[in-house]
Amino acid sequence: MPELPEVETVRRGLVPAMERKRILQADVRRPDLRWPLPERMAERLTGARVERLRRRSKYILADLDIGETLIIHLGMSGRMTVSGLAEAYVPGEFHHAHPLTLKHDHVVFDMEGGARVTFNDARRFGAMDLIDTARAEEHPLLAALGPEPLGNAFNADLLAARLKGRKGPIKALLLDQKLVAGLGNIYVCEALHRAGIHPERAGGRIGRARIELLAVTIRQVLQEAIEAGGSSLRDYRQADGELGYFQHTFRAYDREGAPCPTAGCDGTIRRIVQGGRSTYFCPRCQR
Structure with missing residues (x-):
């Protein structure tokens, strides 16, 4: 299972594609991963702007301008990959076609600027949830976590x-x-x-x-x-x-x-x- 360095590496790779960008289209292609996905997830995410991408333990948190936070856990085999990012920063050029959607591409975000972020999880041990940003730290996956080993409090x-x-x-x-x-x-x-x-x-x-x-x-x-x-x-x-x-x-x-x-x-x-x-x-x- 990906540990802190892997999750932090993925978070950093997602920042140019997602942070301060709007989700133009969220495509949720199944009702569940490890657990059921949030109700009306595609509807709630489409049009939302990602204000900040952060990490807590082994979770990626996307704070949205609608007052909700998307919690993402990669699980054992989950991957988040970005396509179309390089082209998004070349003014006047057309974007290359994104890769074809694969069988295990369960959630796809088409982002403002042309990038596409795809969550692929063959074993479906990953998870996503939406919660009010003000209460994000109270989520059952986060509430009992100890201090961050890279944080100032850890010594x-x-x-x-x-x-x-x-x-x-x-x-x-x-x-x-x-x-x-x-x-x-x-x-x-x-x-x-x-x-x-x-x-x-x-x-x-x-x-x-x-x-x-x-x-x-x-x-x-x-x-x-x-x-x-x-x-x-x-x-x-x-x-x-x-x-x-x-x-x-x-x-x-x-x-x-x-x-x-x-x-x-x-x-x-x-x-x-x-x-x-x-x-x-x-x-x-x-x-």
Whole structure:
């Protein structure tokens, strides 16, 4: 499932096509994705202007001038792609034809300026909903989320306070969206490896110095992944259809049996299962 860097990369790719642009036509081609789509969704979106595109955890939020916010979750296989964007910025030129609509293109937005934004989801685990912008943070998908790991509020003090007294393994705690929003399996594995913390160590037994290192490392890993366009392992694509590239710099994730890349470490990356998910780590340098 796309994690914070992938969702943020998609959001940034959508900004030139959607932000401060009007939805000239919304084509909703089925009544549901993971859950039923909002009533009269096409009617409510057609003619609305996207004032701002933002991200909360793994969700894209489009604030509209009609006082509603469109909440978008990509799910496991969802993609949002843009066509016709380059031509929209060349005065006097005709737009090239958009790609033919495919079987799993479930929602299509024709935007002011000529761009088309298509939501494609073969497995239909994605979701969309509309809610009053003033109450968006109260939505069931957003209300219980913890702080953003790239936000100003996230630091060692906050992380230490949230881990204090916790007996669960640090890997599972960091995946808890109530503790920190947006972290997923890939980037937790990478951050713990860089910080030298064993994924099974109890969260409340991690010393202050390593919590400070972990807080910094989480932010660094996420920022580097965003700069690389995220990680493409299966279905994920950027908004322009390109793959992400961060998977080529993984230090631990999906590297079972490979030498640990930490300088001076002669360990080998291992895989264990925690909470039904694969965890990759070095048993020699992660304590």
